[in-house]
Every structure is written in C-alpha cells, then in structure tokens.
Amino acid sequence: MVRQVALLESYCAVNGWAYEVISDIGSGLNYRKRGLKALVSRICSGEVGRLVLSHKDRLLRFGSELVLSLCEYFGVEVIVINASEDSTFEEDLASQ
Template identity: 45%
Template sequence: MLLSMQKVKEIYSISRRTLINWEKEGLITPVRTPKGRRRYKKEDIEKLLGMIEEKPKPTVVLYARVSTKKQEEYLKNQIRRLEEYANSQGWQYETIFEIASGINENRRGLLKLLNKIKRGEVEKVVVEYPDRLARFGFEYLKFFMESFGVELVVLNGRENEEEINRELAEDLIAIVTSFAARIYGQRGAKEHGNSSSQANF
C-alpha cells in the first residue's frame, strides 16, 4: 500500500521533514508517481517505526531427553552426538534437553518445542531415537510436526535394549507411585470427612 506524505503524517504523525531526512540517510526509498510525487510503502514506514516484528527464520531443533538424573552422562553424550550430526550438516541449531519421563505429556521441553513449531520457528527436529521424543504416541507427534511442514529426523532406529528396559521400569514405577498417591490421597480425604461427620454428632 502506497501512502502520500500527507497520509503518513495523518496515520503516523511523521512530518515531511522527517521523511526527507530518512530518504537522505537511505533508510527509506519512496516510489515516484508519473508526476514525480513521492509515495511511501506502508510496510517500510512501519518497519522503521518498529511496528512490524520480523519473524525469526525457521531453525533446526535438537531434542534430547533422559528419564532420571542418574542418566545425566547419557544425556550429555546424546546431546554431543546430535550436535556433531547437526554440525556435519552445516545447520544452525538450537538444543532443547530435559530430564523427564517419556510418558509425561506435559514435559516443559516438549511443550516448548511444540509451541515453537506452532509459531513457525522450526524447520527440522532431530532426535537420536524415537522414544527420546515420546515413549508412546510418537507417530502422533510426527504427524503434528509434518502438518506444520516440519521434518522429523531420527538418527537411529532402535535404542540399546538394556537402556530401554531400565527406562521402562523407571517409567512404570513412576506411574504406579503417582497412581498410589492419588488413591491414598482420596482415601485420606474420605476418612477425614467421615471423622469430621462423626464428631458433629
């Protein structure tokens, strides 16, 4: 959209002198009409005023995860291997890593990654193994990413069997512990309610 000097002044309160000075400094280039009058692109004016935020270019995100703090060394090695691969491809990248169960759908790192994808800030996601991204529901996450035009790169098809079994055991323990806490919490609340009722008689 092209604006005259008068329109620029009305909309943005920018004087004719300011426009001429911007032109002299090479900050803005007007379009000339057949009669030689200046017209200014609306987007150029707004960019100068900082009204348009330039979207960051889509980037590559490396995602690494382990289930417990005991696996911190494995996490470091996982990150190192991902970064070595990204560097070999000449990619600019960001690394997101976390210590969280693969069955936890509310992981901070995962949610951060998904929000970046929704904002159009991600071109590729790279993981070492499918279950680093999710223990269950990997295909759904892959479909979600692809629906936003994001390529999911998996470096290795299957993880070490011993490592898988160890993490699965820890994840199952976490599920049982959480489930038991809920049951006992509900039971405790119910018993407390009953004792309060009896005290009132």
C-alpha cells in the same frame, strides 16, 4: 543423555545446520514437561524447520506419533539418526 546431546550436536554441525537442543529430564510418559511444550509451540508457530532426534522413542516414550504428525502438518523435516537400530529404551539405559 550427555552422549545423545553430543551425537545430535555433532550431526547438526557436520551438516552445517543451526540448532538448539531442547531436552527434558524425567519420565517419557509426562506430557507436561517444559521442553516438550516449547517444542510443540514452536512447531505450531512455524519456528521449527527441522527436528533431529537420536532415537524416535526419545521424543516421547508413548505418543511420539502426535508430535511427528504435527511436524508433517506444519512442514517440519524429521530426521531420526538411529532409526534402524533395534535396541529398546531399556537396553540403551542398561548399556550406559
């Protein structure tokens, strides 16, 4: 996770964007995580203009489409840095 945060911070800094890292430790199947709740609340209240992810499946293991749909509805730009990589979550964990 440290590597992912460093990647996100570098990407945002290079692009000159102000940012806040919201992260949760735990299962990607848990929809009750504090960071996820805060993110959804901020998206719906118009506080988020851009969502930058290292990988799409880092948002949620399953159900990321719901958050991405909220982003689309509320006009939030979504950037997935490693969108073209074919590695799975399990492969990424094994490589760390």
